[in-house]
Amino acid sequence: MEPVINLESSLSAECTSHALNAPIWRDVLAQAMTGELVAAMNYTALSEICDHPAEVADALEHAEGEQGHAAAFAAEGRRIGVNVANNIDAKYWKRLREAFMRCIADRDFIGCLIVQEIMLESFAVASYARVGKVAPGSLGKTFAAIAEEEEGHVEHAMAILKTERALDAPRFDDKVHRLHLEVMTTLAEMLTKECKHGHCEVCHDNCVKPSLPEVNLTPAELRGASLQQYLKTLDMLGLPGEVTLAWVSQLPV
Amino acid sequence: MGESIASVVARERTNGADFALIGHQETWRAAADVLAVLRGPAYPPLPDEEIKDILPWIPPRAVCHVDLGSIAGAKARGLYIDSFIPPDRLEPAYMRENLARVRGAAAYAIKVGAKIVSLGGFSSILIEGNFDQLPERHDTTFTTGNTLTVALIVQGINKMCALEGRNLRKSTVLIVGATGDVGSGCARCLAPAVSRVLLTARNVERLRKLAAELEADGARVELATGCQPFSEGADIVICAASLASPSLLLGRIAPDAIVCDAGYPKNLSSSAEMPGAKIFFGGLGQVNGGMTFTPDFHGILNRHPFPDVVQGCLLEGMALALEGRFEPFSQGRGFITPERVEEMGTIAARHGICLAPLYNSDGPVEEKTSC
Numbered sequence: 001m002e003p004v005i006n007l008e009s010s011l012s013a014e015c016t017s018h019a020l021n022a023p024i025w026r027d028v029l030a031q032a033m034t035g036e037l038v039a040a041m042n043y044t045a046l047s048e049i050c051d052h053p054a055e056v057a058d059a060l061e062h063a064e065g066e067q068g069h070a071a072a073f074a075a076e077g078r079r080i081g082v083n084v085a086n087n088i089d090a091k092y093w094k095r096l097r098e099a100f101m102r103c104i105a106d107r108d109f110i111g112c113l114i115v116q117e118i119m120l121e122s123f124a125v126a127s128y129a130r131v132g133k134v135a136p137g138s139l140g141k142t143f144a145a146i147a148e149e150e151e152g153h154v155e156h157a158m159a160i161l162k163t164e165r166a167l168d169a170p171r172f173d174d175k176v177h178r179l180h181l182e183v184m185t186t187l188a189e190m191l192t193k194e195c196k197h198g199h200c201e202v203c204h205d206n207c208v209k210p211s212l213p214e215v216n217l218t219p220a221e222l223r224g225a226s227l228q229q230y231l232k233t234l235d236m237l238g239l240p241g242e243v244t245l246a247w248v249s250q251l252p253v
Numbered sequence: 254m255g256e257s258i259a260s261v262v263a264r265e266r267t268n269g270a271d272f273a274l275i276g277h278q279e280t281w282r283a284a285a286d287v288l289a290v291l292r293g294p295a296y297p298p299l300p301d302e303e304i305k306d307i308l309p310w311i312p313p314r315a316v317c318h319v320d321l322g323s324i325a326g327a328k329a330r331g332l333y334i335d336s337f338i339p340p341d342r343l344e345p346a347y348m349r350e351n352l353a354r355v356r357g358a359a360a361y362a363i364k365v366g367a368k369i370v371s372l373g374g375f376s377s378i379l380i381e382g383n384f385d386q387l388p389e390r391h392d393t394t395f396t397t398g399n400t401l402t403v404a405l406i407v408q409g410i411n412k413m414c415a416l417e418g419r420n421l422r423k424s425t426v427l428i429v430g431a432t433g434d435v436g437s438g439c440a441r442c443l444a445p446a447v448s449r450v451l452l453t454a455r456n457v458e459r460l461r462k463l464a465a466e467l468e469a470d471g472a473r474v475e476l477a478t479g480c481q482p483f484s485e486g487a488d489i490v491i492c493a494a495s496l497a498s499p500s501l502l503l504g505r506i507a508p509d510a511i512v513c514d515a516g517y518p519k520n521l522s523s524s525a526e527m528p529g530a531k532i533f534f535g536g537l538g539q540v541n542g543g544m545t546f547t548p549d550f551h552g553i554l555n556r557h558p559f560p561d562v563v564q565g566c567l568l569e570g571m572a573l574a575l576e577g578r579f580e581p582f583s584q585g586r587g588f589i590t591p592e593r594v595e596e597m598g599t600i601a602a603r604h605g606i607c608l609a610p611l612y613n614s615d616g617p618v619e620e621k622t623s624c
Contacts, residue, residue: 193306224310231312241314241361242332248311249291253303 027208040066090201117157126229188251191223272331273362276373313358322543324605371570398566403438404598427487430494432459438589444472541605
């Protein structure tokens with residue numbers, strides 16, 4: 001998979017007018033970059049439990065793509081004059097990674113797809129798309145382009161997961177619910193309007209959430225868009241909407 | 254959550270849905286109550302500001318299952334689908350967004366295989382002139398439900414006249430919002446039965462057309478597009494469109510006029526401006542053959558002082574499902590005739606769906622009765 005951004009392209013300071021909001025974009029980019037690195041690690045781990053060579057190749061290609069996304073976000077940081085850090089051991093990301101790795105330990109290929117492609121990618125697609133709409137210039141274009149690519153990942157998994165659900169829908173849905181409780185609870189805590197459980201360990205200084213309105217974003221909008229995308233993805237899988245709505249309504253706020 | 258996933262999935266697979274009801278919540282309080290039921294008793298209610306942040310992002314979807322019984326023994330199974338139109342976005346400024354939400358709800362109904370879909374409240378108003386905006390459908394039929402709404406309004410007027418000892422034949426009826434689907438249906442039903450009909454609406458061309466139609470059948474008709482007075486005050490008023498203020502009726506109605514608030518949302522109440530008016534909420538019916546919600550949304554989706562009361566527009570699809578007639582009984586605008594109203598009223602009554610006990614914002618106007 002081609003990275004969406006050519007890293008050889010000019011990194012000359014695109015616009016010094018970003019300077020005022022650069023600390024905000026730095027933290028937004030840091031969250032995105034960390035998420036991409038976690039995804040890359042997840043796909044690499046997934047490749048190790050795949051049975052078929054085609055699946056192995058797919059997983060490795062995805063891992064490479066996610067690394068490309070992380071590099072693209074780092075490049076966007078340099079473009080606006082900030083160093084984008086990442087922290088895959090930050091508390092929420094670590095929990096998300098651990099949930100995925102439990103599926104790996106169980107050699108649960110379907111569980112892995114549900115966590116990565118349905119839950120984490122829903123979050124990525126929706127939040128990147130929102131950032132893409134408001135971020136200026138190249139930064140916005142990069143987020144929008146990566147959002148589109150991530151949507152492709154969801155579509156890729158959908159066919160496999162629909163086939164699996166057709167075999168035993170109640171069992172499949174129970175598995176989604178079990179993973180939802182673990183993964184979506186963590187994501188929901190990440191997405192609360194204010195960080196109630198201390199520093200997320202990704203933002204550079206203080207929590208970026210209160211500053212988001214300065215770049216025409218709000219924590220509520222990022223949360224709402226992410227959960228909407230998640231519900232729509234579960235709809236496409238065929239889970240009953242009244243059930244998934246109850247699940248989402250029970251998430252922490 | 255009231256049901257296990259397995260039971261919900263099994264229910265969907267084995268039965269599909271005879272009918273679907275598309276609606277939304279009118280107030281933030283109602284929306285909060287819906288979310289509280291969905292969250293279940295183990296979770297504290299969401300703070301109001303969180304509800305206002307969350308609700309606009311919820312895609313249209315089923316909220317609960319509805320099991321319906323008929324006094325004739327028939328049964329039907331359906332879904333209530335909420336379009337999640339935020340209660341503070343009912344104004345025309347949000348028309349495009351709200352249409353998209355209703356389309357989304359319609360697509361959901363089609364996806365779950367509902368045989369007939371009724372459009373409730375604002376959804377019905379949005380779609381009555383925009384049926385072509387609904388998604389392409391295969392085995393799913395849509396009805397605005399306006400014919401049964403008209404039937405229940407007319408029944409309510411007759412009942413209120415009886416309660417108040419009024420002679421309908423000697424009455425002058427004012428219809429506000431007369432060119433809409435419900436307003437014009439009421440005009441066609443009542444014009445032959447009253448002394449004079451006063452019509453008011455914004456579109457003068459449609460008003461003239463309706464007036465000509467009624468006059469051709471022998472009715473005495475006056476029309477007005479604005480607040481100008483008619484030659485005489487009305488004894489009976491049907492507000493088929495929501496009024497911004499009761500003051501818009503001043504000078505046009507008798508002090509003790511019977512006023513049927515059939516608009517959406519219902520917002521008329523006895524006030525200093527019309528203290529003697531006999532106001533009731535019109536277009537509401539009651540299910541007498543049994544109705545259960547899973548999870549239990551009784552009193553939340555139907556917030557009325559009497560049990561099992563539902564808007565007529567929603568009841569139409571339910572009645573047709575009980576009858577096994579999965580057809581677009583009400584579509585478009587201006588096609589409701591007295592014959593169709595009578596037919597729909599008969600179908601509904603056969604299954605125990607009849608006029609709800611009359612009430613207004615102050616409470617019941619009469620003791621509970623059954624059909």
